[in-house]
Amino acid sequence: MSNGIHPIASLLASVARGISGVQVQWAGCEPDERQRIYFANHSSHLDFVVLWSALPSDIRARTRPIAAKDYWEQTALRLYLAKNVFHAVLLERGAATKAQTHEDAHFVGRHLIDQMADALGAENSLILFPEGTRGTGERMAPFRSGLYHLALRRPDVELVPSYLENLNRILPKGEFVPVPMLSLLTFGKPIQVEPGEEKDTFLERAREAVASLRRIGNA
Amino acid sequence: MFAAIHDSKLVWLYGGVLFLLVVSTLIGQSLKSRRTDASRSTIDNLNARIGAWWKMCAIFAVAVMIGRIGALVLFAIISFLAMREYMTLVPTRRGDHRTLFWSFFVIMPLQYYLIGIQWYGFFAIMIPVLAFVFVPTSIAIAGDTEHFLERAAKIQFGIMVCAYCLSHAPALLLLHIPGFEGHDARLLLYLVIVDQMSDVLQYVWGKLVGRHKIAWRVSPNKTWEGFVGGVASATALGTALWWATPFSPLQSAGMSFTICLLGFAGGLVMSAIKRDIGIKDFGVVIEGHGGILDRIDSLCFAAPIFFHLIRYYFVP
Numbered sequence: 303m304s305n306g307i308h309p310i311a312s313l314l315a316s317v318a319r320g321i322s323g324v325q326v327q328w329a330g331c332e333p334d335e336r337q338r339i340y341f342a343n344h345s346s347h348l349d350f351v352v353l354w355s356a357l358p359s360d361i362r363a364r365t366r367p368i369a370a371k372d373y374w375e376q377t378a379l380r381l382y383l384a385k386n387v388f389h390a391v392l393l394e395r396g397a398a399t400k401a402q403t404h405e406d407a408h409f410v411g412r413h414l415i416d417q418m419a420d421a422l423g424a425e426n427s428l429i430l431f432p433e434g435t436r437g438t439g440e441r442m443a444p445f446r447s448g449l450y451h452l453a454l455r456r457p458d459v460e461l462v463p464s465y466l467e468n469l470n471r472i473l474p475k476g477e478f479v480p481v482p483m484l485s486l487l488t489f490g491k492p493i494q495v496e497p498g499e500e501k502d503t504f505l506e507r508a509r510e511a512v513a514s515l516r517r518i519g520n521a
Numbered sequence: 522m523f524a525a526i527h528d529s530k531l532v533w534l535y536g537g538v539l540f541l542l543v544v545s546t547l548i549g550q551s552l553k554s555r556r557t558d559a560s561r562s563t564i565d566n567l568n569a570r571i572g573a574w575w576k577m578c579a580i581f582a583v584a585v586m587i588g589r590i591g592a593l594v595l596f597a598i599i600s601f602l603a604m605r606e607y608m609t610l611v612p613t614r615r616g617d618h619r620t621l622f623w624s625f626f627v628i629m630p631l632q633y634y635l636i637g638i639q640w641y642g643f644f645a646i647m648i649p650v651l652a653f654v655f656v657p658t659s660i661a662i663a664g665d666t667e668h669f670l671e672r673a674a675k676i677q678f679g680i681m682v683c684a685y686c687l688s689h690a691p692a693l694l695l696l697h698i699p700g701f702e703g704h705d706a707r708l709l710l711y712l713v714i715v716d717q718m719s720d721v722l723q724y725v726w727g728k729l730v731g732r733h734k735i736a737w738r739v740s741p742n743k744t745w746e747g748f749v750g751g752v753a754s755a756t757a758l759g760t761a762l763w764w765a766t767p768f769s770p771l772q773s774a775g776m777s778f779t780i781c782l783l784g785f786a787g788g789l790v791m792s793a794i795k796r797d798i799g800i801k802d803f804g805v806v807i808e809g810h811g812g813i814l815d816r817i818d819s820l821c822f823a824a825p826i827f828f829h830l831i832r833y834y835f836v837p
Contacts, residue, residue, distance in 0.1 A: 323605065438615070474615055481621040482601075483609040 307363050308387045315355035315362075318348050322472055323484040326356040329515065330491030331462060333358050337427050338460040340365070340489070341449055343512055344431035345439035345470035348480070353429055353464060354388075356487050365427040368418060368448075370395040370435070391421040393448075395434060415451045422456055432508065439470025442513055445505040453495045453504075463490040463508065465515035488515040528703075530765045534710050538578055545571050563728070577816075581713065585706050589694050590637070592709060596691040597633040603814040604629060604683035610798050611675045616665030620656055620676060628652050629684040636688060639695045648685040653677060682791075683814070686821040689828040696828075698835045701767040708831070711766050712780060715759040716823045719781040720788065722758075723751025740792035752781040767835055776830065780823045787822030791815070 318324075342353055350367045357365055371392040374384040384390040393414050422428060430452075432445035453461055467486040473479075493511050495504050549568045556564045584595035608621060628648065635644040657673040693708045701708075727747025735743045759777020763770045791814065 468609065471609075471613065471615075471618075474618060477618055479619075479622050481608070481618060482605055482625055483621075484605060 307359065308389075310383075310387045314351055314387070318351040319355050321480050321482050322348055322352050322469060323482065324352050324356060324487050325484070326487045326489075327517075328489045331460075331489055333361060334460075335361055336460060337422060337425065337456075337458070338462050338492070339422075339428045339430055339449070339452065340462045340464050341430045341432050341508065341512065342464040342466050343439075343442050344433050344436050345466070345475070346436065346473045347475075348469050348473050349431065349436075349466050350388075350429055352469060352485065353466060353487060361427065364425055365429060366391055366421055367429045368393060368421075368431070391417060391428070393417060411447075411451070414448060415455055418448065418452050419455050422452075422459060427459075432505070436475045437470075438475070439468075442509060445509050447501055447505065449508060450495065450501045450504050457494065460492040461494060461508070462492050463511035463515060464488065465490070465512055465517075467517060486517050488517060490515045528707070530704070531707050531710065534707060534714070534762070534765055535582060538582075538714065542571075542575055542578060545574070585709065588706075589691075592691045592694060592706070593633050593637055596687060597630065599813060599817060600629055600633070600684045600687050601625070603687065603812075603817060604679055606812045606814045607679040607683055608676075610800060611679060613672060613676065614665055614667065616663035617660055617672055617676060619663060620659045623655070623659065624652075624676065624680050624684075628655075628680060632684050632688050633691075636692045636695060641695065644688075644692065648680055652680055656680070682821050686825050687817060689824040690820060692828055693831070696831055696836055698767050698831070699837060701835075707765045708767075711759070711762055712824060712827050713820065714762070715755055715777045715780045716784045716820050718758055719751055719755035719784045720819050721751075722754045723747045723785070726750030726754070736789065739789060739796055743789070743792075748785060752778070752785065755781050767831075776827065779830065780827055783823040783826050784819030787819040790822070791818035 340353060342349065350369075354362060354365060354367065367388055367390045369384055369390040369392055371394050373395075374380045374390065374392055384392060394410070418428065418430075430449060432449045433443040434446045435443070437443050449461070453459075465486075465488045467488070468483060469485050472481055472483050472485060490511055493508060549564075549571045552560075552564050553568060581595065584591040604625065608624075613621060632644065632647060635647060656677050657669075660669065660673050660676075690709060690712060693712065694705045696705060696708070698705070723743070724747065726749075727742060727744045730746045730750065731742075731744030733745045734741065735745055735748060756774060756778045759780065760770055760774040762777075763773035766773055766776075768776055
């Protein structure tokens with residue numbers, strides 16, 4: 303966002319960095335101001351903040367997370383954090399699958415992509431967890447299709463696969479106190495949708511691009 | 522604060538450390554200008570280690586000068602960082618989460634708090650007795666029985682090594698040795714100097730004349746020549762430092778020899794653990810040295826025994 307970083311966001315970023323002791327490696331690309339979509343595996347509430355805090359501050363100021371509306375609107379505190387502190391883009395999770403008819407689903411899906419494309423605008427980047435929800439950290443769930451549609455809509459935006467390692471042990475789903483183990487974050491080589499590439503092929507390739515960045519065998 | 526400055530023998534110890542740092546820096550720099558392609562990585566690593574030594578000595582010196590609280594806080598932080606490296610690499614499961622939380626935020630700080638309030642009886646049994654009962658119980662309550670004994674044992678071992686054993690180094694400051702009151706900072710310095718110099722000298726002797734591997738499966742860099750040369754010269758150094766301690770020269774020789782042997786044992790055991798897990802170093806925090814735990818593994822084994830030897834023989 304052009305209006306800078308919220309002080310609470312900076313504070314939480316420092317705390318998350320401290321707790322997670324994250325060691326960042328830019329393996330497939332360098333930090334860059336160009337528009338990007340960082341997509342990563344999801345196993346902890348710390349994921350977004352840690353990934354976000356790993357970006358240089360000028361890039362961080364223009365990088366917004368995509369988050370689930372149903373979860374982040376549950377309490378006033380969550381809503382405040384998501385909207386005011388991190389300028390999250392809140393999306394209706396699973397709305398397309400809940401739709402009654404095929405046309406409805408198509409319409410809702412389109413609307414979600416519109417929202418993400420709007421959030422990208424002319425200068426923003428996004429952080430996206432295509433699994434859609436937090437997993438146990440052992441296996442990544444299949445990717446939702448949003449990444450594919452968004453990539454088709456904005457072929458100029460770089461898609462950067464990112465792997466967050468060990469955060470599921472630091473703050474697993476369902477726990478509210480962290481254990482300060484060390485973690486790793488690896489940014490991989492950007493990918494793009496090949497001409498004529500099918501949705502499922504691309505999504506599997508994107509998932510593979512994230513999984514291949516894993517550095518420790520038994521996380 | 523800074524009362525330590527008035528202890529002239531302590532100042533001499535600091536001066537000696539500073540002298541060693543300067544000499545090793547000069548040697549490192551002169552080697553750097555004469556390095557060949559074959560020796561490049563070893564010499565660069567050596568210089569990185571020397572650079573890190575400057576920083577570690579500075580932090581340590583400042584902490585000890587602040588006094589008992591400084592030393593306690595420093596060692597508590599080292600314990601925390603070491604335990605963090607250990608628990609990161611030891612496989613734990615989701616069911617261990619709460620137990621780990623307690624280990625980091627209650628058991629470990631409590632251990633240092635007990636030293637701070639000088640409650641020896643509780644300090645000595647809290648981890649070997651209370652934590653020993655607590656750890657498996659809380660894992661059992663979490664309900665996951667897979668690899669139960671392994672997980673409980675690995676967590677308990679980590680707490681023992683990183684918190685309990687290491688905390689005996691600052692605990693030296695609560696021993697009341699007759700005729701040595703107010704000088705216990707020197708004992709801590711003596712332990713750390715002999716222990717760390719033993720590591721360094723074993724490394725130096727090993728690099729210079731090392732041929733025969735001791736346990737190449739466990740630690741490919743440990744040789745008999747390095748071991749004998751390092752232990753002998755560090756023991757000689759420790760003996761020569763008797764004037765800073767309550768020991769006679771002969772007692773000082775015995776103490777430093779014990780520290781060297783135990784330091785070697787600590788390094789060997791931690792190497793075996795690393796080989797078992799399949800990693801070379803526990804972390805990347807200290808440049809050239811690996812992690813915190815790689816640096817202090819020898820101290821973890823030497824500190825408690827040194828502590829109890831002094832307590833048994835020198836404290837009435």
